[in-house]
Amino acid sequence: MTALLTTEGLQMRFGGVVAVDGVSLAINEGELRCLIGPNGAGKSTFFKCLTGQYKPTAGRIFWRGKDITALDPFAIARLGVGIKTQVPSLFDGLTALEGVCLCRHSSEAEAKRRAMRALERLGIGALANRRVGLLAHGQRQLVELAMVVAPEPDLIILDEPTAGMSTEETNRAADLIRELNQQHAIVVVEHDMQFIRAIARTVTVFHQGRVLMEDSAATVFADPRVRDVYLGKAVA
Ligand SMILES: Nc1ncnc2c1ncn2[C@@H]1O[C@H](COP(=O)(O)OP(=O)(O)OP(=O)(O)O)[C@@H](O)[C@H]1O
Numbered sequence: 001m002t003a004l005l006t007t008e009g010l011q012m013r014f015g016g017v018v019a020v021d022g023v024s025l026a027i028n029e030g031e032l033r034c035l036i037g038p039n040g041a042g043k044s045t046f047f048k049c050l051t052g053q054y055k056p057t058a059g060r061i062f063w064r065g066k067d068i069t070a071l072d073p074f075a076i077a078r079l080g081v082g083i084k085t086q087v088p089s090l091f092d093g094l095t096a097l098e099g100v101c102l103c104r105h106s107s108e109a110e111a112k113r114r115a116m117r118a119l120e121r122l123g124i125g126a127l128a129n130r131r132v133g134l135l136a137h138g139q140r141q142l143v144e145l146a147m148v149v150a151p152e153p154d155l156i157i158l159d160e161p162t163a164g165m166s167t168e169e170t171n172r173a174a175d176l177i178r179e180l181n182q183q184h185a186i187v188v189v190e191h192d193m194q195f196i197r198a199i200a201r202t203v204t205v206f207h208q209g210r211v212l213m214e215d216s217a218a219t220v221f222a223d224p225r226v227r228d229v230y231l232g233k234a235v236a
Pocket residue numbers: 014017018019037038039040041042043044045046086
């Protein structure tokens with residue numbers, strides 16, 4: 001299998017805090033990878049390094065074998081990496097369609113066509129002309145997901161995509177992610193273990209900036225070390 005994205009000894013240090021501490025991992029073409037780990041484990045910081053938002057303090061990132069460590073976020077996005085960040089980034093005053101159009105493409109007509117297609121792929125075509133500010137939380141999450149999907153990236157990175165969703169919305173999101181995975185590689189961070197179990201194949205566990213383990217979902221969830229780092233959290 002070809003590696004789409006690889007990191008080698010990735011490190012991100014903020015003063016005395018080493019948020020990401022020597023992470024080496026590979027995401028393969030077409031993969032659906034789940035990333036889990038307790039609060040502060042370094043998951044979001046790792047993502048921000050992958051997308052060029054942070055410049056890692058050590059280590060390297062490769063895209064299809066090419067070193068992209070020094071590239072800026074726009075260049076990385078253009079290569080085909082899309083991210084839905086943990087913090088929402090929607091403009092309430094725009095309609096869903098306008099919001100999704102913001103992720104730029106060649107022409108306005110092309111942007112609109114792709115935006116509409118993304119909304120439809122996510123089952124929210126009917127919301128295209130509704131103001132984002134008036135949508136329910138779960139619907140807003142889907143509009144944000146549409147913004148990521150619209151440019152048709154090869155790799156989609158999702159940082160807690162189901163946060164604040166109802167159980168029903170979360171189940172639907174799991175179906176959607178499996179569907180999207182037929183055309184895009186996906187890396188997803190979630191704390192909702194029911195959701196992770198629903199979609200997981202390979203799971204990578206972060207703990208204190210490092211990879212604690214990486215294995216099949218069944219093996220990871222049965223591992224006492226993983227239970228330990230979650231102490232009382234929903235890894236049953
Ligand atoms: N910009 C920053 N400046 C200083 N410290 C930071 C910064 N961003 C993150 N950190 C620290 O790095 C560590 C990892 O944070 P990060 O947000 O990556 O964790 P996370 O695994 O995404 O957690 P959560 O599950 O709560 O989202 C934490 O100790 C955090 O306080």
